[in-house]
Amino acid sequence: MEQTWRWWGPADPITLSHVRQAGASGIVTALHDVPTGELWTVEAIAERRRAVEADPALGLRWSVVESLPIPEAIKLGQGPLEPLFATYRQSIRNLAACGVNTICYNFMPVLDWTRTELRAPLPGGGTALRFNAHQFAAFDCLMLERCGAEADHSPEVLARGRAWFAQATEADKQTLVDTIMAGLPGAFDRYDIPGLRTMLARFAGIDRAALRANLLHFLRNVAPAAEEAGVRLAIHPDDPPRPLLGLPRVVGSAEDLYAIFAGCESPASGLTLCTGSLGAGVGNDLPAIARQFASRIYFAHLRNVAKEPDGSFMEAEHLGGDTDMVAVVTALLEEQTRRKRAGEDRWRIPFRPDHGHELIYDQGRPTHPGYPVIGRLKGLAELRGVITAVAALKGLAT
Ligand code: DNO
Numbered sequence: 189m190e191q192t193w194r195w196w197g198p199a200d201p202i203t204l205s206h207v208r209q210a211g212a213s214g215i216v217t218a219l220h221d222v223p224t225g226e227l228w229t230v231e232a233i234a235e236r237r238r239a240v241e242a243d244p245a246l247g248l249r250w251s252v253v254e255s256l257p258i259p260e261a262i263k264l265g266q267g268p269l270e271p272l273f274a275t276y277r278q279s280i281r282n283l284a285a286c287g288v289n290t291i292c293y294n295f296m297p298v299l300d301w302t303r304t305e306l307r308a309p310l311p312g313g314g315t316a317l318r319f320n321a322h323q324f325a326a327f328d329c330l331m332l333e334r335c336g337a338e339a340d341h342s343p344e345v346l347a348r349g350r351a352w353f354a355q356a357t358e359a360d361k362q363t364l365v366d367t368i369m370a371g372l373p374g375a376f377d378r379y380d381i382p383g384l385r386t387m388l389a390r391f392a393g394i395d396r397a398a399l400r401a402n403l404l405h406f407l408r409n410v411a412p413a414a415e416e417a418g419v420r421l422a423i424h425p426d427d428p429p430r431p432l433l434g435l436p437r438v439v440g441s442a443e444d445l446y447a448i449f450a451g452c453e454s455p456a457s458g459l460t461l462c463t464g465s466l467g468a469g470v471g472n473d474l475p476a477i478a479r480q481f482a483s484r485i486y487f488a489h490l491r492n493v494a495k496e497p498d499g500s501f502m503e504a505e506h507l508g509g510d511t512d513m514v515a516v517v518t519a520l521l522e523e524q525t526r527r528k529r530a531g532e533d534r535w536r537i538p539f540r541p542d543h544g545h546e547l548i549y550d551q552g553r554p555t556h557p558g559y560p561v562i563g564r565l566k567g568l569a570e571l572r573g574v575i576t577a578v579a580a581l582k583g584l585a586t
Contacts, residue, residue, distance in 0.1 A: 189488075189520060189575055189586065190214045190538040191568060192251055194559060197221075198239055201554055202561045204246055210565040211572065214251035214538050215240045216292075225259040225272060228279040233286040251538050252487055253283060254292040254460075255424070258406065263297045264390060265402040273406070277413040284417035290538065291414075292460045292487055294424040295403045297394070297435045298379075298387045301371035301427040301465070304364060306557045307546065308502060314547040317558050319428060319468070321499040325349035326356075327364055328433055332381060334388065340434070345498050370557045371427070388433055396436040403438055404451040411454035420486040420534075422458045423448065427465035428501070429472070440469050442477050449484055458484040461520070464491035464542055467511045468501050475515035482523035489542035490516070490571055503543055503558075506567035507574065517574045521584035528585045535585070541567030 192214030193207045207215065219228055219236060240250045256279055261267045283291065294300065304327070308318035325341040326349035328334055338346060356364075369378045379387060394402075407421075414421050429440025438444055445459060459481055466472045478485065492509030493501045507513050520537055527535035544550075544563025553560065579586040 189524065190251060190536050191572065192216045192538045192540040193564070193568070194254065194540055195240075196556060196559070197236070202559075204240065204243065204248055206561055208246040208248065210561070210568055212540075212568065213247055213249070214540075215248050216252040216254045216538075216540055217250060218253055218255055224257040225261075225275065227275050228256070228282055230282045230285055233282055233288065237286050237288065250288050252290045252292055252422075253288055254487075256280075256283075256291050256293050258293055258295060260297065260387070260390070262406050263295060263399065263402055264394060265398065265405065269405075269409075273409040276410050280410065280414050280419050280421075281417050284419050289417075289419045289534075290422060290486055291419060292422045292424050294426070295399070295406075295439055296426050296437065297391050297399065298384070299368070299371060299432065299435075301558075302368055302432055303371070303557075304367055306367050306370060310545060313551075314545045314563070315551070316545045317503045317543060319499075319501050321345045321496075322348035322352055323364060324368075324432075326353040327368060331361060331365070332384060332388075332433065334385075334434060336434070340431070342498070384433075388435070391435055394436065396431075396438060399436045400438045400444075400447060400451075403448065407448070407452035407454070407457050411452055411456045414456035415454050419456060420458050421456055422460040422486040424460040424489075425462050425465040427462065427468065429466060429469035430499075440466070441472060442480060445477070445481055445484075449481070458486035460487040460489060461485045461516075462489035462491075462542065463511050463513070463516055464489060464493050464503065467491075467493045467509065468495060470495065474511045475519055478516050478519035478523075482519060482526075485520065485523065485537060488520060488537055488539035490539055491542035491544075491567065503545070505545070506541060506570050513571070514574055514578065517571070518578050518582070518584075521575065521579055521582070521586070525585040539571070541571055543567075 191212045193212035194216045303317045304320045304323040305318040307315035328337040330353045426437040426440045492504040494504045494509045495501045541564045543558040546560045547562045550560035550562045
């Protein structure tokens with residue numbers, strides 16, 4: 189498996205030398221400064237590629253784009269979409285022309301990953317990302333005041349949400365808004381409460397079936413161009429994989445994935461197996477999903493979550509939590525071995541340690557939430573150990 193690392197570009201305080209020291213050889217990055225829907229030009233892509241490869245001694249390559257974001261109009265299925273598809277197709281071709289041929293993207297309306305706490309304490313002083321069902325209920329019902337929101341939360345969770353809200357200061361409430369927005373990776377599309385209400389209103393008529401149809405419409409319009417350019421598209425699951433703020437989610441279960449791949453059979457349409465996102469879904473069996481969709485897995489995000497009965501969850505250690513990571517890694521190594529035996533040249537699956545706890549020297553450093561250096565270095569080292577051991581014991585291709 190190709191060991192990769194998410195790098196936020198030249199301004200990332202975690203440098204390419206740090207990435208090399210952590211042991212990764214592939215870089216996962218994006219042109220975060222290009223607004224969603226605008227073309228990624230060959231010049232801008234080539235410049236980023238040169239930055240990744242600037243020091244040949246590091247031996248790094250740009251292996252995956254994460255993400256090439258999709259305009260909300262495509263998710264809404266509204267307006268003239270053909271120009272948006274054409275721009276997306278051209279960005280794909282431009283990436284291919286620069287030798288970057290795996291693209292991760294997601295189809296989450298309005299929000300990307302959603303948490304309510306960015307620094308939940310761990311024993312010994314580290315911190316982790318966390319989703320508290322009661323705080324999210326307080327946000328939805330009492331701060332956003334979304335019509336009908338009460339019905340989406342259990343009375344027990346709502347009662348705790350009200351109690352939290354009653355004692356929260358204005359600063360606590362602002363922190364909660366900022367935390368819920370923190371998942372949006374670029375500098376764009378961050379909403380305040382009125383902005384969020386406006387966006388939600390635009391999605392009011394879009395149910396699950398409509399969103400799924402819009403996703404398939406997108407795929408049918410871009411996958412053939414990706415296939416022709418030799419590019420693999422890897423859809424990222426919804427995080428968490430459940431409807432939020434009344435917004436439907438369509439990439440959260442084996443059933444969803446089946447519908448996506450049955451609806452667009454192009455081999456260019458594949459999956460980012462994100463064990464943390466899917467793992468937050470009650471009933472998702474990750475090793476089974478990895479086996480069922482093995483041939484479509486073009487990228488993997490490996491991390492773990494510990495779920496709680498009320499819908500809350502905590503980001504766990506990479507090998508801890510609810511998902512059997514050894515079984516997932518085994519399924520990925522088996523798939524690699526199958527591809528290699530079949531003579532495929534791109535048989536190796538890129539993966540990255542997804543998120544990490546803030547540990548030791550991470551604390552107080554200006555990094556992106558979920559992306560500290562030591563926590564990820566630890567996760568990568570643990571995963572590398574599992575890969576090495578499983579491959580050796582079972583005779584599988586690494
Ligand atoms: C969170 C990430 C997501 C992911 C996008 C992919 O840390 O896994 O932000 O990059 O959803 O499109």
